Amino acid sequence: MLEVSGLSVAYGRIRALDGIDFHVGLGECVALLGSNGAGKTTSLRTISGLLRPLAGHIRFEGHDIGGLPPHRIVARGIAQVPxxxxxxxxxxxxxxxxxxxxxxxxxxxxxxxxxxALFPVLRERLGQIGGTLSGGEQQMLAVARALMGRPRLLMLDEPSLGLAPLVVEQLYEAIARIKSETTILLVEQNVHLALGLVDRAYVLRHGHIVREGTRENLLHDDWIRGAYLGAPT
Ligand SMILES: Nc1ncnc2c1ncn2[C@@H]1O[C@H](COP(=O)(O)OP(=O)(O)OP(=O)(O)O)[C@@H](O)[C@H]1O
Ligand SMILES: [Mg+2]
Structure with a gap:
């Protein structure tokens, strides 16, 4: 459904992505994992058309979308929760x-x-000003807002960031339900959390993909376990 090949993106002279390849199949839930500054947000923002690629191709449902303006990418069925x-x-x-x-x-x-149905609290808060919602409620609203456009690909950028564990759990339960009806590309720093949800993942580091595999493969990968899951190597 989404195929990214040889994608390079730079901010001035800083190369944020250096020729990365990844894909997301129809109905899949795939994560881009990695630490601070790995290039995860840059990847999503480039797919959304907010950043222009320096090189490479982005194909969505068979069409080249690399370099299209954001509104045309939204119209094609891609929504990003920033x-x-x-x-x-x-x-x-x-x-x-x-x-x-x-x-x-x-x-x-x-x-x-x-x-x-996904976020019952939003019904109770319909008339409330967005800025006065709790952090978790705002994240739920951000996801719900993206779904209003009925995207065929939903991209989520670190939905768990800065939220209390219980709220993260609720949010991930909702994302698990969304996953059964929508293709998802998820960005997470929390590798443990993401690998509980996704089918496959790619690990980004300094703008390169350094590991990829199914959830099962990655959960049993010694290097992943040592570097990202806190297990002794
Ligand atoms: N607006 C910008 N101007 C210059 N450099 C940037 C800009 N945004 C990101 N970068 C650089 O690009 C690289 C990738 O950043 P990116 O935001 O994609 O990382 P990330 O994986 O999303 O990290 P985080 O987990 O902290 O959100 C980093 O080296 C970062 O410093
Ligand atoms: Mg980021």
Whole structure:
């Protein structure tokens, strides 16, 4: 469904991605893992059209989308939930969801019900100003808002960042349900958490992919266990 090949991205003279290859199949849930500065966010922002690739190809459902403007990529069915849950803080929960559904006009009642089934707290908070929600609620709203556009590929950038363990658990339960109906590309620093959810993952380091495999392979990989899962090597 999504095929990335030879992708290089730079910020001025800083090379953030150096010719990476990865793919996500229809219905799969795939993670890009790695520590701070590995290039995870850069990968998602480039797929979303927010950054221009220096080299390489991005194909989505058979079409080259590399270098297209963000609105055309959204229209093709790719939604990104950015790092740091950027909701519209001055808008209410309902307005945030409405903005998320704009490519289909108003959000359909069925889409709102779908979001409330995943995140029941949002129904109770419909009239509340987004910026006054808790961090976890804002993250739920950010995910729900992305779903309003009925994306075929949902990209999530570190949804667990800065949230309490119980909230992370709730959020990941919801993402596990989304996974049964939508293809997902997840970015996480928390390798343990991500490998509990995904089918496959790639490990990024300094702009290179240094490991890839199925969840099972990676969970039993000694290097992954030592470097990212805190197991003695
Ligand atoms: N706007 C920018 N200007 C210059 N360099 C940047 C910019 N954004 C990112 N970089 C650099 O690009 C590299 C990759 O950054 P990126 O944000 O993609 O990493 P990341 O894997 O998402 O890290 P984190 O887990 O901390 O979010 C890093 O070396 C970073 O310093
Ligand atoms: Mg990042």
């Amino acid at each position: 790092e740091g849950r950027r909701i519209f803080p001055e808008l209410t929960v309902r307005e945030n969801l409405t903005v998320g559904g704009y490519i289909h006009g108003r959000p359909a009642a069925a889409d709102l019900e779908h979001a409330f």
